[in-house]
Amino acid sequence: MKHHIVTRVLKGILIAAAACVVLGFAVMLLWNALIPDILGAHVITYWQAVGLLVLSHLLFRGWGGWGRNGWRHDRWKHRFEEKLASMTPEEREKFKEEWRMRCGPSKEETK
Secondary structure, three states: OHHHHHHHHHHHHHHHHHHHHHHHHHHHHHHHHHHHHHHOOOOOOHHHHHHHHHHHHHHHHOOOOOHHHOHHHHHHHHHHHHHHHOOOHHHHHHHHHHHHHHHOOOHHHHO
16 A cells, blocks of 8 residues: 555656746747747756746745645635625625626526
8 A cells, every 4th residue: 555655655756847847948948939039038057947837826826725636726715605604685786786796697687
């Protein structure tokens, strides 16, 4: 049983390392093929490309949690549903109407 877990972990590490290498080279090649001609920026190295990947991950995915399917989304959703459940039907309708005015009609309402 332990041998099976160790091999799975090693496979996961190898796959992650291979993905990092491939993505780093892909970013480097795409950057060097497009950005210097379009924006006049400098050519980048492999490690700068990996740094761009890490930076974009931090900027667009955040520091922790697992995004849409992780605990952050579930916690927010749970708190929002609790808040809606504690409202009276009149309060709920007023809340929905206020958000319709702020954000426009929902997709279901436009059909």
